Amino acid sequence: MILAVNLRSAICVINDYPVLVDADLAVGEGELVAVGGSNGAGKTTLLRVIAGLTSLRSGSCEVFGLDVGANARILRRRFTYLGHTPSLYDELTLLENVQLAAQCLGKSVESAEPALARVGLHSRESRVPAKQASSGQRRRASLAVMLVRDSALWLLDEPLAGLDSEGKSLVVDLVEEARSQARTVILTTHEDLFSGIVDKEVEVRNGIVEQAVLRVS
Amino acid sequence: MKLLVRILGAATIVSLTVLVGFALFVVPPDVIQGEYARLIYVHPATAWVTYTAFGICAAASALNLIPRTRSMFWDTLAGAAAEVGVVFCGLALITGAIWGRPVWGVWWTWDARLTSTALLFTLFVGYLALRRSSGPDEKRARRSAIAALIAIIDVPIVHFSVEWWRTLHQGRTLLRPDPTIEGVQLFTMLWSFLALSLLFAWILVHRFRVERLQRQMETAELDRAIILRRKEIKRAGVMQ
Amino acid sequence: MFREAMLVMRKDLLIERRSLASTAHVIPFALVMLVLFAFALDPDRATLDKAAPGLFWIAVLLSALMAIQRSFAIESGGSAFEFLKMSGLGPTAVFLGKAAALGVQLLVLECILLAGVVVLYNVDVSAAVDMIPVCLLTTAGIAAVGTIYGSFSGAISAREALLPLMFLPVIAPVLLAATRASEAAIGIGLDYGVWVQVLAVFAVVYLAAGSVAFGPLMEDA
Numbered sequence: 001m002i003l004a005v006n007l008r009s010a011i012c013v014i015n016d017y018p019v020l021v022d023a024d025l026a027v028g029e030g031e032l033v034a035v036g037g038s039n040g041a042g043k044t045t046l047l048r049v050i051a052g053l054t055s056l057r058s059g060s061c062e063v064f065g066l067d068v069g070a071n072a073r074i075l076r077r078r079f080t081y082l083g084h085t086p087s088l089y090d091e092l093t094l095l096e097n098v099q100l101a102a103q104c105l106g107k108s109v110e111s112a113e114p115a116l117a118r119v120g121l122h123s124r125e126s127r128v129p130a131k132q133a134s135s136g137q138r139r140r141a142s143l144a145v146m147l148v149r150d151s152a153l154w155l156l157d158e159p160l161a162g163l164d165s166e167g168k169s170l171v172v173d174l175v176e177e178a179r180s181q182a183r184t185v186i187l188t189t190h191e192d193l194f195s196g197i198v199d200k201e202v203e204v205r206n207g208i209v210e211q212a213v214l215r216v217s
Numbered sequence: 218m219k220l221l222v223r224i225l226g227a228a229t230i231v232s233l234t235v236l237v238g239f240a241l242f243v244v245p246p247d248v249i250q251g252e253y254a255r256l257i258y259v260h261p262a263t264a265w266v267t268y269t270a271f272g273i274c275a276a277a278s279a280l281n282l283i284p285r286t287r288s289m290f291w292d293t294l295a296g297a298a299a300e301v302g303v304v305f306c307g308l309a310l311i312t313g314a315i316w317g318r319p320v321w322g323v324w325w326t327w328d329a330r331l332t333s334t335a336l337l338f339t340l341f342v343g344y345l346a347l348r349r350s351s352g353p354d355e356k357r358a359r360r361s362a363i364a365a366l367i368a369i370i371d372v373p374i375v376h377f378s379v380e381w382w383r384t385l386h387q388g389r390t391l392l393r394p395d396p397t398i399e400g401v402q403l404f405t406m407l408w409s410f411l412a413l414s415l416l417f418a419w420i421l422v423h424r425f426r427v428e429r430l431q432r433q434m435e436t437a438e439l440d441r442a443i444i445l446r447r448k449e450i451k452r453a454g455v456m457q
Numbered sequence: 458m459f460r461e462a463m464l465v466m467r468k469d470l471l472i473e474r475r476s477l478a479s480t481a482h483v484i485p486f487a488l489v490m491l492v493l494f495a496f497a498l499d500p501d502r503a504t505l506d507k508a509a510p511g512l513f514w515i516a517v518l519l520s521a522l523m524a525i526q527r528s529f530a531i532e533s534g535g536s537a538f539e540f541l542k543m544s545g546l547g548p549t550a551v552f553l554g555k556a557a558a559l560g561v562q563l564l565v566l567e568c569i570l571l572a573g574v575v576v577l578y579n580v581d582v583s584a585a586v587d588m589i590p591v592c593l594l595t596t597a598g599i600a601a602v603g604t605i606y607g608s609f610s611g612a613i614s615a616r617e618a619l620l621p622l623m624f625l626p627v628i629a630p631v632l633l634a635a636t637r638a639s640e641a642a643i644g645i646g647l648d649y650g651v652w653v654q655v656l657a658v659f660a661v662v663y664l665a666a667g668s669v670a671f672g673p674l675m676e677d678a
Contacts, residue, residue, distance in 0.1 A: 374658065379630075
């Protein structure tokens with residue numbers, strides 16, 4: 001099986017504290033992995049390491065067979081990372097933000113509206129500047145950004161945070177769709193909503209990644 | 218290695234003593250400038266050391282950026298060289314001012330060399346400030362290296378601009394085919410270059426060592442933190 | 458890459474048009490500076506119009522500091538953090554795009570300030586055509602250096618403190634050359650050609666340096 005993500009013996013130090021110590025994680029292409037763990041355990045750090053946003057003190061992290069440190073720029077065209085807070089330009093409307101994300105990857109501007117519609121943001125709502133939108137709307141807009149980028153790998157940090165129940169089921173639907181489209185999805189979450197569809201559940205505890213439950217799909 | 222540094226230290230003391238002896242006692246006072254001319258045995262050498270120090274900083278920064286030669290050694294060297302360079306640059310400016318006042322009548326003037334040196338001073342003070350900024354070591358090293366190189370490419374531009382603008386500084390005493398100073402004065406001036414270069418090298422070595430020791434201490438602390446963490450993890454695993 | 462740079466430039470200019478941060482803060486600041494210079498230098502004696510070119514460029518430089526801060530504040534203050542990094546855009550394109558946007562804003566500022574100098578300091582700019590290359594080249598140099606140093610973020614507080622300390626010494630020769638070239642352009646100085654060449658060299662060197670160095674700088678920001 002080709003590995004989408006291969007993290008080996010990763011040691012990650014943040015502010016002089018070893019958050020991850022000898023962490024290992026192997027994720028095959030097309031797998032859906034849920035990462036659990038208590039607050040501050042290191043789930044976000046794990047995702048950020050995979051996204052190439054946080055560097056390792058030792059160990060290696062490869063995405064699609066390429067080392068993230070050396071190939072960050074090429075790799076970032078192939079995956080989408082959604083952090084805790086949506087990354088949007090305050091002064092641009094939600095629509096413009098999504099259009100910009102599409103254009104950065106050379107995709108057509110027209111793909112923005114359908115993506116926004118898919119996440120439940122219609123014409124009037126999407127033409128609001130990001131700073132005036134509610135946090136739920138911003139979260140949805142960042143999901144639209146993810147759809148428009150059409151990446152093979154999704155890294156989602158607490159995608160359900162700040163969403164109402166309708167929003168949460170939207171996310172679950174999107175993740176399910178992604179899985180059926182053979183995208184690899186790694187997400188961190190406290191909730192059980194994904195239990196039915198994940199291939200693998202892992203937990204970050206004490207700085208390492210432990211297999212919580214292994215499901216065979 | 219330690220022996221070499223000791224020898225360097227001894228050589229520095231000896232050469233400085235010789236310099237002081239010659240500059241203050243052996244060499245007669247200048248016909249025109251009187252006793253003030255003795256500053257020629259300090260000032261040009263400090264300027265020379267300044268340029269050497271900043272040159273080392275720039276070279277080390279460049280080496281730190283090239284992937285094949287990248288190493289924290291170069292970053293430590295760049296930082297140490299810049300610090301010592303800033304000190305000598307300050308000395309060069311001060312001794313120049315002390316000399317300028319009685320001889321030219323002014324503490325300062327805006328000619329090419331003085332202005333570029335003053336600018337060099339400010340550029341590297343800024344560089345040292347950047348080195349203190351927060352963040353992981355390697356990123357800070359890379360950022361500082363780029364800053365050093367960007368600062369240094371500015372210097373020739375400044376020099377040329379100001380030279381075109383005004384020129385008052387003493388013409389290059391040594392680099393002309395027939396130097397206007399000679400004999401024991403020439404010898405003393407050349408000796409001052411040697412003595413101050415040795416002093417610079419000695420200070421640089423020690424500054425570098427201090428910086429490296431500090432780095433090693435931080436790395437050791439981090440390694441210890443990781444070992445402790447590993448122990449905690451094992452204990453937690455055993456208890457489950 | 459040109460396409461990507463245009464994208465970044467248009468984004469920055471669009472954000473600026475929406476927020477009008479530069480227009481509301483930078484331009485008034487620059488105009489106030491012109492007035493303060495007049496207070497300091499007594500407009501009735503001959504000094505003010507002789508000093509006008511220098512004062513003009515000082516006002517531009519100090520205002521540029523604010524514009525640079527703003528250019529990078531939108532990338533990491535508020536919610537846009539990491540948008541640019543994760544977007545997949547090449548760093549050279551980002552550098553050129555941001556520098557271009559900064560340059561456009563500075564050119565607008567310069568036009569307004571020029572009008573201010575003509576009105577307030579009684580300077581005759583009938584030879585204004587010669588000022589155009591001076592303004593363009595100087596702006597290119599300021600934009601290049603400003604974008605490079607603006608990206609030395611680290612912590613935001615570090616940037617606010619460090620930017621003037623690092624930016625102003627490096628840009629000093631540009632101030633010198635721009636002032637001398639401006640003086641020559643309006644007829645009170647010489648060597649127009651030499652100074653314009655210095656400005657050109659500076660702009661080229663720093664645009665090249667920024668294009669090359671921006672990759673690691675963007676990563677580490």
